[in-house]
Amino acid sequence: MDFLLSQNNLWILLIALASGALLLWPSLSKGRSTGRIALAEAIRQVNQEHGLFVDVRPADQFKTGAIAQARSIPLDTLESHLNSLPKDKPIVLVDAHGRDSAKAAAQLRKQGFDQVFCLEGGLSAWTEGGLPLKKS
DSSP states (O other): OHHHHSHHHHHHHHHHHHHHHHHHHHHHHHHHHHOEEOHHHHHHHHHHSOOEEEEOSOHHHHHHOBOTTOEEOOGGGGGGGGGGSOSSSOEEEEOSSSSTHHHHHHHHHHTTOOSEEEETTHHHHHHHTTOOOBOO
């Protein structure tokens, strides 16, 4: 006990605890704060939790290739389609590279959607995973 109460050792202990907390923080908050999920988790959300893929790319990009089960709702028309989306099921937002879907996620969360996720890497991650696309 004297070892822990020594002033020098107390500072070392506090620094070690603070350092550990700072190292753990990004991994603990990654999924919650950004809402980004990996490909396998996105598929699980849709298949097991009856979620929905929402492709927020422009309609012309959607026609060139998209996830077969995805619903096309371009980002600029998202607000007008809010009533057609389920609030009680997971929504996985898909864009081209995983960058623009955060804007859509913020819009949906503002409107009371709790289970909103962005596919990390977007449609690029889907194709790199060797998964099929439908073309219109």
